[in-house]
Amino acid sequence: MAKRIQFARTGGSEVLELVDVTPAEPGPGEVRVENRAVGLNFIDIYFRTGLYPAPSLPSGLGTEGAGVVDAVGEGVTHLKVGDRVAYAQGPLGAYADYHVLPAAKAVVLPEAVDFETAAACMLKGLTVQYLLRQTCPLKGGETILFHAAAGGVGSIACQWARALGVKLIGTVSSPEKAALAEKNGAWATIDYTKESVAERVRELTGGEMCDVVYDSVGKDTWETSLDCLKPRALMVSFGNASGPVDGVNIGILNQKGSLFVTRPSLNGYADTRERLKTMADELFAMLESGKVRIDIAQRYPLAEAGKAQDALQGRQTTGSTILLP
């Protein structure tokens, strides 16, 4: 019998249960992937807690994984049984031995990229691709603030920023996380649990402040983030690790210096098969060049998905975490 993690009600990690399932057959335009590794992401916690509603309950969980195509639906031409693939979008249900998803959301893996690496970086690495290369196409020489710099997305962002010649100031919650972010290429780090972030940014930049702030922490950092920007600069709010940003009076953008703000998502950028492929090709090229290395700092059996989520939510993880079916 195949296994999957599902939840029938929203709540803490105790709502996750490992159940036996008969793998579904792929419909037209779909493929079924036999997962070899599954990615753990903060968005999985938003669905489990109900911050983002699952389309129906009981629901599978997870959107990122890598494995081998083991069945192909009608009309699929770019993938065949036996292909090594990875994916980061599509229906919930990647926390499973088998996952059925639209073929357009899966990309063929280059030989040099193993399943664990792929599962650890498809969602996080594609996110860094669009954040640094599309939301604001960085050219080199800019100074940016990137929150949670020792986390999954943050660890990739530090390395990619270094490769672009961008000065990344990373926020972290401990000296160990600061050391890790700096090893990954952060130009400087700030412990946002102890220091005033805006004051430190002012010191570090000689009063110039940042060209872009990338904020995935959300509620706790929103206003501080605005205080770290140059006039007319860009605030990229892309996550809610501390809770969502809401109730914002947009007049604050005027008060803080005619700022720009965007709230992007991977689905909004990798919205066609062609765009997904272009973004994935660039991510894989960064991996193959050695400019970005994926740090899989935690591995859990699939059955321990709840424990893995508690560690991620409890700020105990660094780099990427994967689940092994």
Ligand SMILES: NC(=O)c1ccc[n+]([C@@H]2O[C@H](COP(=O)([O-])OP(=O)(O)OC[C@H]3O[C@@H](n4cnc5c(N)ncnc54)[C@H](OP(=O)(O)O)[C@@H]3O)[C@@H](O)[C@H]2O)c1
């Ligand atoms: N919009 C998109 O397209 C997109 C795509 C991928 C990810 N994201 C977002 O990017 C963020 C990072 O995702 P990830 O999976 O790589 O996670 P992660 O960064 O590995 O983990 C989240 C980190 O956020 C920091 N944090 C700050 N306040 C927190 C709080 N109150 N509770 C928990 N953590 C807190 C912690 O680092 P410190 O201990 O150093 O503070 C924690 O390690 C998430 O917010 C996620 O939703 C957005």
